[in-house]
Amino acid sequence: MSDSDLETQQLLLAASQHDIRRLQILLRRGSASAQDPETGFTPLHAAIAACEPPSSSVHTESRENGHQFYGLGNSTSEDDSHGAGEDEIQNAAKTMKLLLENGAIWNDVDMNNETPGCLALRLGLKDLYAIMVDAGVRAEILLNRLDEYEMLSNGQDSEETEGVEKSNGGDLNTAQENSSDIQDAGADSISRPEPDSDDYLRSSLTFHKDKIVDGLQNGVMMAWEADIMKRTADLLVPKAGLRVLNVGHGMGIIDRFIQEKSPSAHHIIEAHPQVLAQMRKDGWYAKSNVTIHEGKWQDVVPNVIEQSVLFDAIYFDTFAEDYKALRDFFSDQIIGLLEDRGKWSFFNGLGADRQICYDTYTRVVELDLFEAGFDTEWETMHVLDIDKEAWKDVKRRYWVLKDYKLPICSFTG
Numbered sequence: 001m002s003d004s005d006l007e008t009q010q011l012l013l014a015a016s017q018h019d020i021r022r023l024q025i026l027l028r029r030g031s032a033s034a035q036d037p038e039t040g041f042t043p044l045h046a047a048i049a050a051c052e053p054p055s056s057s058v059h060t061e062s063r064e065n066g067h068q069f070y071g072l073g074n075s076t077s078e079d080d081s082h083g084a085g086e087d088e089i090q091n092a093a094k095t096m097k098l099l100l101e102n103g104a105i106w107n108d109v110d111m112n113n114e115t116p117g118c119l120a121l122r123l124g125l126k127d128l129y130a131i132m133v134d135a136g137v138r139a140e141i142l143l144n145r146l147d148e149y150e151m152l153s154n155g156q157d158s159e160e161t162e163g164v165e166k167s168n169g170g171d172l173n174t175a176q177e178n179s180s181d182i183q184d185a186g187a188d189s190i191s192r193p194e195p196d197s198d199d200y201l202r203s204s205l206t207f208h209k210d211k212i213v214d215g216l217q218n219g220v221m222m223a224w225e226a227d228i229m230k231r232t233a234d235l236l237v238p239k240a241g242l243r244v245l246n247v248g249h250g251m252g253i254i255d256r257f258i259q260e261k262s263p264s265a266h267h268i269i270e271a272h273p274q275v276l277a278q279m280r281k282d283g284w285y286a287k288s289n290v291t292i293h294e295g296k297w298q299d300v301v302p303n304v305i306e307q308s309v310l311f312d313a314i315y316f317d318t319f320a321e322d323y324k325a326l327r328d329f330f331s332d333q334i335i336g337l338l339e340d341r342g343k344w345s346f347f348n349g350l351g352a353d354r355q356i357c358y359d360t361y362t363r364v365v366e367l368d369l370f371e372a373g374f375d376t377e378w379e380t381m382h383v384l385d386i387d388k389e390a391w392k393d394v395k396r397r398y399w400v401l402k403d404y405k406l407p408i409c410s411f412t413g
């Protein structure tokens with residue numbers, strides 16, 4: 001065993017024993033994010049796994065391999081449903097905080113493709129899960145701020161540095177998908193580009209009955225989202241005669257629900273030429289209360305604002321754009337588009353292929369919304385099981401969760 005492997009084993013052992021003093025010494029020379037080469041466990045994983053119920057096995061095979069530090073079953077009391085007693089949980093919490101203070105990465109995945117937060121969630125360790133969500137929120141906010149700082153110091157404006165991730169669900173998954181490829185998944189992988197906005201807008205789309213996919217087989221929009229669209233339209237447009245703006249037509253699902261509400265004005269911004277062609281075929285251009293703005297919202301919105309058109313309700317759901325694009329939209333544009341007492345919403349699909357990423361980004365966006373002057377009310381909607389067939393021909397399953405958190409935002413105060 002090499003010196004660094006030995007150091008890693010010692011760190012993991014101390015973390016699994018929640019031995020703060022030993023960890024403090026070991027962390028002077030070892031990394032808080034060291035990973036066991038066989039299991040991919042970091043000290044955070046080890047600290048959490050030690051609270052597993054004795055009956056379950058987090059990494060049985062690891063123990064068989066002689067790695068004694070996971071899930072030691074060192075919980076002595078049966079006083080909570082997970083086998084770990086209050087003291088054990090508190091010790092784990094202290095250990096995790098020490099590790100995080102020393103630079104442990106919140107979203108490294110193990111060989112089981114689980115981040116420490118995923119592991120805590122699977123073991124039902126709510127308090128430990130909450131610590132990991134908090135750590136994720138702090139890391140992501142910091143990362144976003146650093147991005148802004150870099151942009152400022154590069155002298156670029158937001159147009160030039162337009163983001164490259166998709167915002168329609170699952171785009172902000174931080175952890176690696178290939179569990180055999182253990183390396184630093186780290187906070188920076190939250191901005192893995194897939195696909196690029198301009199590439200997407202140039203790409204050829206295929207329209208199926210229940211979905212639209214792009215040239216790379218990414219799901220652009222899928223019919224299973226109809227319940228979410230319906231509920232969003234019900235909350236945003238509760239009565240007839242309102243002025244509504246929808247950014248991103250896709251399959252036209254929300255636009256059809258909006259039309260059912262008899263809005264006095266219904267504006268739609270759409271950038272993809274094939275979606276626009278489909279809209280023409282479907283008769284959207286002929287509707288008397290509909291105005292279609294062809295182009296990217298980044299180009300269209302300034303003109304709309306210049307014409308002093310205001311809306312009672314706005315929905316934002318684009319594709320192949322990153323979180324920064326959404327933040328730019330609500331930080332800079334909504335103020336010029338929304339009536340004082342208006343409401344707006346967006347498709348909240350950030351990080352939806354992993355629960356901890358979703359919970360983390362739901363909090364990040366809520367904090368950013370508050371900073372931008374919005375109060376957000378969240379409605380939790382159960383997402384019915386999505387038929388496996390629906391994902392056929394779709395490269396990546398961008399939604400795996402049971403609940404959708406539907407945001408309704410309005411100006412603070």
Ligand SMILES: C[S@@+](CC[C@H](N)C(=O)[O-])C[C@H]1O[C@@H](n2cnc3c(N)ncnc32)[C@H](O)[C@@H]1O
Binds near residue numbers: 250272
């Ligand atoms: C997820 S779909 C919208 C689905 C829609 N909510 C529905 O109910 O069917 C995203 C749409 O946004 C469009 N889009 C992507 N980037 C855009 C941009 N920068 N400006 C305007 N539209 C954009 C895409 O072409 C696509 O039609």
